[in-house]
Amino acid sequence: MQQLLNGIFIGSIYALFAIGFTLVFGILDRLNLAHPAVFAASAFVGIELVERGGLSLWAALPLVFVVGGVLGLLIERLAFRPLKGRADAHFAGLISSIALAGMLIALLQWRYGPDTRRFPPGSFPDTRFEVFGAQVTLVQVVILAVSLALMVGLTYMVTRTRLGRGMRAVAENPTAARVLGVDVDRVTAVTFAISSALGAVAGVLFAINVNTAQLGMGAAIELKGLAVIIVGGMGSLPGALIGGLLLGLAEVFAVQYIGSSWIDVIAFGLLFVILLLRPQGLLGARKVREV
């Protein structure tokens, strides 16, 4: 039971991270490899807000959300918009976002140094609950609640609001969307901002969960994020949620029953099988290219 809950907590963070990933891919058809750098950066920023700014953990979260959004706008402007209309935009976008991620990590190193950082002692309330005989901290409950709330909010926005309609229109056909009066550039920028804001919150939550932030934490979750969005189905938001939870659970149980050194084989074995059997992912729809 304890393992199950732990799996759900870590899985919800994976899901939140992956949803940011898959949002950009699903709507704009671009893989943003600077996403993991935002994840790492926000963890450091979150720690600084708590440590120096003296904010409580909960007050820091919305601020980190905003910081993530700003980073997203920067990523779009610097790494993706200049490539618009280029035949190799797909490859080039991968590389330019990798370059931007490198710059971001270098800046983090400048500001915070290469060492692992932690939240100051006493940042976490010690409230604990007992659920079905398993220990659960208030922090973990908040992680789950925040992740779920953001995912529900995002789903509502994409399916119900005017902006979300614009996003779906752009995903379907950018040219037609433009003709019909959708401001494609604005929708693109907003998509990046939301995606990065979600990744940023995921980063802080992850740092809270393990109480550490490292420069390499983004790279470590990057592969998992990719696995999750493939398993769930590229561009599918509920797919990313399910994929994230699956991965979190699989990892926790793999550590317990098989040994920690084999974790990644589980994730990638699953990934590989899914790609072969159902390339569009569990919940992804097949997209047919137009001629």
Added chain:
Amino acid sequence: MLAQYATTLTFIALGAIFAYSFYAVLIAGQLSLGQAGFAALSAFAGAYLAPSPADVGDVPSLLIAVAIGMSVGALAAVVLGLPTMHLRGVFLAIATLGFAEAVRVVLTNQEWTGGAQGLGVPRVLTVGMAWLALGLVAYWFWRMGRSRYGRALAAIREDELAARAMGIDVGRHRLAAFVTAGAVAGLYGVLYAYYVRLIAPDDFDFTAAVEGLVTAVVGGSTMFLGPLLGSGFQTIVPEIQRAVGVEAGWIRPFLASLLLLVVILFLPGGLASLLPRRTRMPGTTGDQAGKRAGRTHPAAGETVVSLAGLGKEYGGVHAVRDVDLEVRAGEVVGLIGPNGAGKTTLVNMISGLVPPSTGTATVLGAAIGRTPVHRIAAAGVSRTFQHAKLFNRLSALENVLVGAHLVSRPTFLRRLLWLPSARRDERAALLQAAGCLERVGLADQAATRAEALSYGDQRRLEIARALASDPSLLILDEPAAGMNHVEAQRLSELITSLARDGLTILFIEHNVGMVLRTCTRVVVLNFGEVIASGAPGEIASDPAVIEAYLGSADEDPAGGSIAEGTLDDPASAERADTPPDAVANVRPGAAGDLEPPDTTPRNAT
């Protein structure tokens, strides 16, 4: 002097070789990150299995290890490639990345690899050997570039569907490129192992794979020198920073990333795009080798196309219904009908791009529906597309050379050995391609990239490309769309002259006047069914045809003969007078959907 830079130079060579393993698939438009896995398998297998340098000497030991490593890499690529070659774009990248990560974890958990501690390997590789190996790899890709095989890979990168229609077996070519990548990655793995003294599975992780990809793309993935330039750039930038005294820490990676961003944003073709590129034109001097007998064509009057009850249904909508049609060699058949009548769908079925739902069809002896597109092309069918599908980043001449794929001989292996016969074959192909360009009046545009041509010229280039395969049946899908009257007139003359040469032509056109002037027979489709078929004169006065085009006579007294040929766009004829079962009209764009259902979203390359 050299000794001082030996380490840097060796790493440039090693980085370049690894980048070539990415280049090997990028030129075919595939994004793979599995090379790190191939390199890891090869490095450990080579280092573990090859005899020690103490027993057999340095060079033999290294050579044996290289042989083992390249075989292991190639074999792994076959094993991984067979199930994954149907994946495209990011999906292939992530699947191969999953493979590489799995390899890394498995190797880490093995006893014989030393696990995370790594495996000690004697240092045998010298800077000279590294550059010799790099030279051989670069030579391979240099000679490949202008061979038939190299052009076929470039064509697949630019437009897979058009490449298929030109008779290129895409699956085999993609797998071949992948296996090449595996072998080159294997070479890198072994050389790396014999240089760094200690290899660990983590040397071949995700970061390493991304670095290899970045190196290849920065250098330029369409020119054989690209990976070398990229590796030089990636290795030398930190060295220069150190030399000029930039402190270690965050500034170096920051500047390196910034430079990478600048290169990728402002040099679309990578560093290699800074190099001048010469375009080759066959000299007009020398013997005009004359027409090479490409293939044997059916004699005039023999059946070329035979359709029986052919139909195509898209989710309950009948795009084409129960079409019987026979086309004989030497005929020029015009296919007309209002928009959405099913013309393009019919032609797509005949050229094998779309499998029929019902009925049977034989085209030049090939059974439609069971024969892959490239086989149908090999049988002698060549076509153009409604929306020009050219190989955009190739020159006009190269486009036509790809068109000649089926009638030219493979030259790559002979080009590696500089055999004169390869030179002769290439020259013959060039002359033939130049001849096709001249025939459509594009000889002076041979060196222009296809994407830079005007719309009308692109249409004509497509015809030249289709002609290059010396087809028995030429299918043109709206060749005159977007052409003015003068251009359309010239096109009509071209078609007539092709027919005089004995070519069978089937073409879709909205310019009815042109069709009536050019064709020996006209077939009219409406709502997926043949409503009339016959000589141009009969068709022009057929009441059913006039009704389909202009509405029924009593409603529209102006609807006289359509033979004046002024009717360019019959789309306006589809109006309120469509029959109640108008559902049969295909959904917009359905006819144009040619892509096989693959998993790649739009724009994926």
